Amino acid sequence: MIDTLREMFSYTFLVRAVVVGLLVALCASLLGVSLVLKRYSMIGDGLSHVGFGTLAIATAMNAAPLTVSIPIVLLAAFFLLRISENSKIKGDAAIALISTSSLAIGVMVISLTTGMNTDVCNYLFGSILAMSNDDVTLSIILAVVVLGLFVLFYNKIFAVTFDETFARATGVRSGLYNMLIAFLTAITIVLGMRMMGALLISSLIIFPALTSMRLCKKFKTVTVCSAIVSTLCFFCGVVISYIKATPTGASVVLVNIAAFLLFSALRYVPWAKLKSRFLPPKETGMPDRPDSHEREVS
Amino acid sequence: MALIVCQDASFAYEGNTVVSGLNFEVNSGDYLCIVGENGSGKSTLIKGLLGLKVPSDGRILISDELKTSETGYMPQQTAAQKDFPASAYEVILSGRLGSRGIKPYYSRKDRAIAEENIRRLGIADLRNRCYRELSGGQQQRVLLARALCAVGKLLLLDEPVAGLDPVVTQELYLLIEKINKEMGVTVVMVSHDVRSAVKFADHILHLRQEQIFFGSAEDYMKSGVGAEFMGGVNEL
Numbered sequence: 242m243i244d245t246l247r248e249m250f251s252y253t254f255l256v257r258a259v260v261v262g263l264l265v266a267l268c269a270s271l272l273g274v275s276l277v278l279k280r281y282s283m284i285g286d287g288l289s290h291v292g293f294g295t296l297a298i299a300t301a302m303n304a305a306p307l308t309v310s311i312p313i314v315l316l317a318a319f320f321l322l323r324i325s326e327n328s329k330i331k332g333d334a335a336i337a338l339i340s341t342s343s344l345a346i347g348v349m350v351i352s353l354t355t356g357m358n359t360d361v362c363n364y365l366f367g368s369i370l371a372m373s374n375d376d377v378t379l380s381i382i383l384a385v386v387v388l389g390l391f392v393l394f395y396n397k398i399f400a401v402t403f404d405e406t407f408a409r410a411t412g413v414r415s416g417l418y419n420m421l422i423a424f425l426t427a428i429t430i431v432l433g434m435r436m437m438g439a440l441l442i443s444s445l446i447i448f449p450a451l452t453s454m455r456l457c458k459k460f461k462t463v464t465v466c467s468a469i470v471s472t473l474c475f476f477c478g479v480v481i482s483y484i485k486a487t488p489t490g491a492s493v494v495l496v497n498i499a500a501f502l503l504f505s506a507l508r509y510v511p512w513a514k515l516k517s518r519f520l521p522p523k524e525t526g527m528p529d530r531p532d533s534h535e536r537e538v539s
Numbered sequence: 540m541a542l543i544v545c546q547d548a549s550f551a552y553e554g555n556t557v558v559s560g561l562n563f564e565v566n567s568g569d570y571l572c573i574v575g576e577n578g579s580g581k582s583t584l585i586k587g588l589l590g591l592k593v594p595s596d597g598r599i600l601i602s603d604e605l606k607t608s609e610t611g612y613m614p615q616q617t618a619a620q621k622d623f624p625a626s627a628y629e630v631i632l633s634g635r636l637g638s639r640g641i642k643p644y645y646s647r648k649d650r651a652i653a654e655e656n657i658r659r660l661g662i663a664d665l666r667n668r669c670y671r672e673l674s675g676g677q678q679q680r681v682l683l684a685r686a687l688c689a690v691g692k693l694l695l696l697d698e699p700v701a702g703l704d705p706v707v708t709q710e711l712y713l714l715i716e717k718i719n720k721e722m723g724v725t726v727v728m729v730s731h732d733v734r735s736a737v738k739f740a741d742h743i744l745h746l747r748q749e750q751i752f753f754g755s756a757e758d759y760m761k762s763g764v765g766a767e768f769m770g771g772v773n774e775l
Contacts, residue, residue, distance in 0.1 A: 280619060393643050400633045403623060410589045410612040411637025411689045458669035460625040 249483050257372045258436060258489070259479055263472050264384035265433035266493075269442075270449035270471030271391050272426050274464050275402045277450040284321045284423065285443040287336040288430045291317040293364055293439035294343030294350075301354040307379055310431045317343075318427035322419060344439075367438030367490030369482070380432045387425045398422060399460050441490040445471065448497035455504035474500050541566050542605050542693060542725055543588060548597035550583045556595065557583050560749040565742075567692065570719045570726045572740035572756075574733050574768070579746040581729040582615070585697050588727065609638070609691025611724075613682050615698055620678075621671060627681045628666040631657060634688030649688075656687040660714060676707035683714065694718065696728040700735075708732070712739050733769050 250256050276282055292314050299309035317339065324335040351361050372380075391398070400408040401418045408415045426446070434442045453466035478493030485492075541564045549559035558580025565571050573581050586592040587599055589612060611634070634656075635649040657663055660680050665673060670681065679699055686694060696715065700708040716739050719726045730736050736743060736756075743759040745752035745768065752764050759765040 278619065278623060396633070396636060396639075396643060396645065399625070399629065400636045403625060403630060403633060404614065404617070404620065406591070406614045406617075407612055407685070408633075408636065409591055410610065410614070410695075411634070413636055454624050458624055458626065458672070460623075460629050463624045 245484060246480070249480065254370060254372065255479075255483065257374070257377045258369045259476070261372055261377055261380040261384075261432065262436055262475050262479060262489075262493075264381060264388075265429055265436070266445055266449075266471045266475035267468055268384055268387040268391070268425070268429040269433060269445035270467040271388070271464060272422060272429060273446035273448075273450035273471075274453075274460075274467055275398050275422055276426060276446060277454075278402050279422075281325065281422075282443070282447050283333055283336045284318070284325065285426055285430060285446040287321050287340040288314055288318055288427050289434055289439045289442045290340035290347075291343040292431050292434045292442075294347035296364055296434065296439075297347035297350040301350050305375070306435070307376060307431060310434075311383075311428060314427045314431050315424055318423040319420065322423045326419075363438075364435070365438050365440050366488055367434075367436050367441060369436060369479070369489045372436065383428050383432060387428055390421065390425060394418065394421065395464075403460075436489060437493065438488075438490040441494050444494045444497060445475075448494070448501060449474070452497070452501045452504045455501070455508050470500055470504075471497075541600075542569075542602045543727075544600040546598045546600065548587065548594040548599050550580065550587055550592060551595035552583075556748075558746055558748055558750075559596070561597065562750060563744055563753040565693075565725060565727060567725055568719075568723055569742055570716075570740045571728070571742040571744060572736035573727065573729045573744045573746060574731070574736050575746035579748060581746055582697055584746065585612075585695055585727070585729055588695060605692055609689070609693070611686035611688075611690030611694040613679075613686040613694070613696045613699055615701065616678065616682070623670055625670045626667050627662065627670055627673065627677075627684075628653070628657075630670055630681050631666075631684045631688060634685035637689050653684075653688055656684045659687070660684045676703050676711070679703065679707075679711060680714075683711070687718065690722075690724055693725045693727065696726065698729050698731065700730070700732060708735070715739070733765075737765075737769070 250259075273285075276285055292310055295310040295313045296306050299306045302309070321336055321339065347364070348361065351364075397408075397413060397418050398421075400413055401415045401422075405415045405419075429446075430442055433445060437445060449467035449471035450463070452470050453463045457463040457466050474496040475493050478496040479489060481487065481496065482489045482492035543565040545561045545563050548561040550557050561584065573584060575581050583592065587594055589610065590601070632645060632649065632653045635645055635652060639645065639649070657666055660683060662677070662680050662684060665677055665681065670678065673681065683696075683699065686696070694715075699715070700711055703711065712735055715726060715728070718724050726740075728736075728740070737760055740756055743752060743754065743756050743765070744750065745759070745764055752759060752762055754762075760769070
């Protein structure tokens with residue numbers, strides 16, 4: 242195993258991919274908790290399709306993919322957020338509209354320039370070879386910015402996620418923080434898209450959050466747990482894809498599915514019984530352990 | 540000392556007037572209950588008092604001593620909150636956020652205030668429990684504790700007892716009364732429950748797309764509209 246890993250990391254492109262991938266997985270999982278709870282999961286999906294379109298255009302124009310994609314996807318994030326906040330237009334339909342339009346534009350641009358070839362496949366399902374050195378630098382800087390802003394605004398993001406009206410009523414500028422969440426998501430998606438693929442990147446956002454919500458009962462533990470789950474799953478996925486020569490994006494998603502099923506199953510383990518059998522009874526404390534909260538039948 | 544003065548205010552959604560002709564004032568230490576049927580503009584008025592909605596006509600004068608960051612608010616629960624993975628303590632502490640301004644983290648004082656409100660509402664045993672696993676009444680208490688964390692002089696409650704059983708409802712009313720009397724917090728509450736409103740509140744504002752009564756609770760019972768509405772409650 243160690244030898245395989247050593248061999249794997251002797252390839253610089255793999256090291257680059259893993260570094261960027263881990264950072265993206267981390268950012269995506271943190272933002273994912275908020276997005277899933279706010280019922281904004283579809284925004285992530287919509288943004289990744291917009292990213293596909295911009296990526297195709299950037300390649301056609303021979304421009305640096307990230308520098309073209311990021312501003313356009315940020316703009317899309319702004320509009321998607323506006324759409325879902327405006328109750329007059331049905332949010333999910335509008336998101337579907339935008340995502341399919343960008344998909345179609347992207348496919349059209351690719352077929353007119355390079356022709357329908359492996360490029361399309363790489364964009365849709367990801368390729369581990371996609372990262373250049375410049376990309377890595379930019380990705381690391383942006384990922385650090387995303388992480389920093391998330392940690393700095395953690396409490397505000399919690400408040401806005403849990404109860405926007407209350408947050409607004411007590412003077413928190415919830416519109417601003419919604420926008421922040423959407424922008425950070427947009428950046429994360431563009432960074433991870435070429436490796437994970439436009440169709441699969443949103444799984445990095447949704448899976449870890451849902452997985453940790455199976456077991457964790459506090460916002461903080463959900464956030465920390467999904468960060469750990471996400472990075473672990475990504476790493477395992479990349480190693481599997483290296484050993485078995487499978488597509489990276491799909492491998493990562495499959496590992497995520499496995500984690501989700503595992504956590505769902507763990508839910509049914511009678512923790513309280515196990516605890517009382519193997520551990521001496523304890524009156525108070527133990528706040529973070531899932532076994533200290535028995536389900537209440539109300 | 541008037542905290543809020545409403546002068547001929549109206550509220551509208553996209554040009555359709557929801558409620559109009561609002562003339563009332565809330566003084567420091569008052570317990571005002573806003574009653575009326577569904578769609579009579581109660582929740583809209585609360586949004587107006589919070590400054591989340593601008594009156595389409597008339598004015599709402601808010602006293603200088605009442606800062607937005609010091610108004611406690613207990614909104615109606617949303618569907619998304621019902622399965623939210625957060626501990627009660629996290630929810631309660633988030634009530635302090637408004638007073639933090641741009642400072643990102645809570646101070647020791649914020650935590651102390653949260654603890655104080657947890658004690659005050661008698662929910663110490665819930666603090667580490669998961670919000671989504673609490674019963675309806677427990678969730679309301681947690682939300683009330685959160686509102687108290689934000690409270691300075693004014694507490695706004697939007698149907699705090701909706702969907703609760705009679706015993707829990709009564710407990711919650713007693714808690715709110717205690718907050719009003721002992722802490723000296725001005726309370727403005729929206730409610731369907733006219734009987735309790737008359738029993739606990741000292742002022743009543745009755746809305747039906749417009750203001751049809753404003754005055755003390757005793758006058759309300761004597762007035763035609765009050766008697767009719769309280770009689771009508773039995774049929775609901």
